Amino acid sequence: AQSVAQPEDQVNVAEGNPLTVKCTYSVSGNPYLFWYVQYPNRGLQFLLKYITGDNLVKGSYGFEAEFNKSQTSFHLKKPSALVSDSALYFCAVRDRECSGNTPLVFGKGTRLSVIA
Amino acid sequence: SAVISQKPSRDICQRGTSLTIQCQVDSQVTMMFWYRQQPGQSLTLIATANQGSEATYESGFVIDKFPISRPNLTFSTLTVSNMSPEDSSIYLCSVSDIPNTEAFFGQGTRLTVV
Numbered sequence: 001a002q003s004v005a006q007p008e009d010q011v012n013v014a015e016g017n018p019l020t021v022k023c024t025y026s027v028s029g030n031p032y033l034f035w036y037v038q039y040p041n042r043g044l045q046f047l048l049k050y051i052t053g054d055n056l057v058k059g060s061y062g063f064e065a066e067f068n069k070s071q072t073s074f075h076l077k078k079p080s081a082l083v084s085d086s087a088l089y090f091c092a093v094r095d096r097e098c099s100g101n102t103p104l105v106f107g108k109g110t111r112l113s114v115i116a
Numbered sequence: 117s118a119v120i121s122q123k124p125s126r127d128i129c130q131r132g133t134s135l136t137i138q139c140q141v142d143s144q145v146t147m148m149f150w151y152r153q154q155p156g157q158s159l160t161l162i163a164t165a166n167q168g169s170e171a172t173y174e175s176g177f178v179i180d181k182f183p184i185s186r187p188n189l190t191f192s193t194l195t196v197s198n199m200s201p202e203d204s205s206i207y208l209c210s211v212s213d214i215p216n217t218e219a220f221f222g223q224g225t226r227l228t229v230v
Contacts, residue, residue: 034218043122043208043223044159051216090158096216103149104212104219108158 002027004093006107013081014115021076021110023065023091033074034092034104035065044090050074061085081114088112118143118211122222129199129229136195137225139209144189146213150182153206153224162207165192199229 003026013019025031035047048059055067065076074091088111092104119142129135139148147166151159163171163184171184185193196203206226212219 032216036221041226043120044221046218046220049218092219103161103164103210105161106159 002031002093002095002105004091004105004107006089006091006110008110009108010111010113012113012115015083016080019078019081019085019112019114021089021091021112023074023076023107024072025074025091025093026072027093027095030096031074032094032096033065033067034094035059035063035074035076036090036092036106038088038090038109040087047076047089081112083114083116086112086114118145118213118220120209120211120220120222122209122225124225125223126226127228129227131200131229133199134195134197135199135227136193137207137209139192139194139222141190141211145211146189147211148186148192149210149212149219150184150192150194151208151210153208155205159208162194196227199227201229203227204229 005024033050036044038044047063048057050057050067058064063078065074067074088109090109091107094104121140123138149164150162152162153159161174162177163173165171165184165186167186167189181197183195206224208224209222210219
């Protein structure tokens with residue numbers, strides 16, 4: 001079974017400071033990993049994904065994430081936070097060993113608050 | 117990428133009634149997924165809808181409560197039947213046609229049952 005853990009319900013950071021939103025995963029095989037952001041009263045927007053290759057992936061709005069297989073982690077990072085980054089962030093996983101196209105499994109979400 | 121139009125965007129409904137949510141995709145996709153997001157919580161998969169076959173429901177969700185239609189490769193509906201206040205949630209449709217690509221989401225339907 002696949003699962004995703006986001007250990008922090010809330011992350012607070014000052015504007016201009018680096019931010020990290022943590023994610024660990026569990027799959028029986030190898031993972032496809034994703035980050036999404038949800039702004040108030042909006043659907044989910046895709047930020048970035050890890051499929052294969054370079055462990056550091058870069059995505060939208062200056063976000064990046066590093067795949068760490070030994071720690072089964074895929075933490076989201078940004079060097080300098082903006083107030084407009086304040087939103088709900090979801091990590092998601094799909095087991096690449098599953099045949100066909102299976103739905104994503106989501107973490108519980110982490111609310112990021114960037115303070116001016 | 118895929119653009120998904122979902123409607124209604126929000127509704128307030130009386131308990132005991134039903135609401136049908138529509139999801140329209142701008143391209144043909146094999147699989148569509150319906151999720152529920154309860155207030156302050158993560159996304160929970162309700163069912164997977166393939167065109168031409170019955171939807172596959174996750175544990176805790178049944179067809180009588182959440183009937184799904186998938187008449188073609190660009191459209192699906194989810195009905196929330198005999199609603200109670202516990203059904204108040206955001207309902208999202210999603211598509212993802214290739215395993216190593218991201219899933220795309222509609223903007224969600226915010227349902228409040230009173």
